[in-house]
Amino acid sequence: MTIKILYGAAPEDIKAYDTERLRAAFLITDLFAADMASFTYTHVDRLLLGGAMPIARSVTFGSGADIGTSYLLSAREMGIANLGGTGTATVDGRLFTLxxxxxxxxxxxxxxxxxxxxxxxAPARFYMNSVPAGADIPHRLITRAESKPLDLGDSRRSNKRRLAMYIHPEVAPSCLLLMGITDLAEGSVWNTMPPHLHERRMEAYCYFDMAPEERLIHLMGQPEETRHLVVANGDAVLSPAWSIHMGAGTGPYAFVWGMTGENQEYNDVAPVALAELK
Incomplete structure (x- = not known):
């Protein structure tokens, strides 16, 4: 298990960032290295995100040494999404098939x-989001069929998509973590368009199911001064509360969204008109 630390940035800071520094602060790559677990601890709402792709052997993690606790989840909850082939997760001896x-x-x-x-x-690709938790809630497997789908967007605007809620009060309870998966309809390229802000929550995206040669342009920053990140398959992006988060792909893709903050109200957002973007 490896772990790196990101400290985040204020919106005024990124005005002076070049491409390399912007990517270092907000883009997480190499999440799915073979036979190891890779984590990033961010001071943006203390989100911990990670990836693991077991091929030749199982991958085990759980030590809290790097974050100052007895165990990684001593005071945390976690969501684990399988973005690859069939796999298993064993939690303190209890086996789940994903x-x-x-x-x-x-x-x-x-x-x-x-x-x-x-x-x-056909290895499994496990993507993890973990946040501080103040309640003990039982482990639970949420299958794709048990998720709650929402159809959003319009094919005429190239943003038609299906959002599936997994870790959400309407599906499976948690303390502060929200997690789900969005798939775009054939021919659509835009996600989360039109954009919005949610001052009381941060968010992280993990883009997947992209062909190796394809890329996604992720737009971030304050509406009046946007920046962009060029994202490849399996990359994750941190989105602070002050930043928009929307993107367009050069080919088909999907993404996992994870959120944490003051509440779990999915619609607690401030819409941003496209005409306001600069």
Missing amino acids: QNRDVLYVGRGAREISVASHSGD
Whole structure:
């Protein structure tokens, strides 16, 4: 298990960032290295995100040494989304099987988590979001069929998409974590368009199911002074509360969204008119 730390930035700071520094502060790459767990701890609402792609062996994590606790989840909850082939997650001896686009909620207090793939030829790709939690909530597997879908957008605006809620009060309860997956309709390229801000929550995106040669242009920053990140398959982007988060892909893609903050009200947002963007 490896862990790196990001400290975030104020909106005034990024006015002077070049491409390299902007990517270093907000873009997380190399999440899915073979047979290891890679985590990033960010001071943006203390979100911990990670990835693991077990191929030849299982991957185990759970130590809290890097964050100053006995266990990684001593005072945290976690969502684990499988973005690849069939795999398993074992939480303190309890086995869960995750198909593609299934999500496992792991409650506060879990000590050891081990993930594995059914086949090294079609490995599972486990993507993790973890946030501080103040309640003990039982572990729960949420299958793709059990998620709550919302159809959004319009094909005429190239932003038609299906958002599936997994870790959400209407599907599976948590303390502060929200997590879901959005798929774009064929021919649509824009996500989260028109954009919005949510001052009381931060968000992270993990883009996946992109062809190796394709890229996504993720727009971020304050509406009156935007910046962009060029994102590849499997990359994740941190979105502070002061930043918009929208993007357009050069080909098909999907993304996992994870949020945490003061509330779990999905519609607690401040819409931003496209005419306001600069």
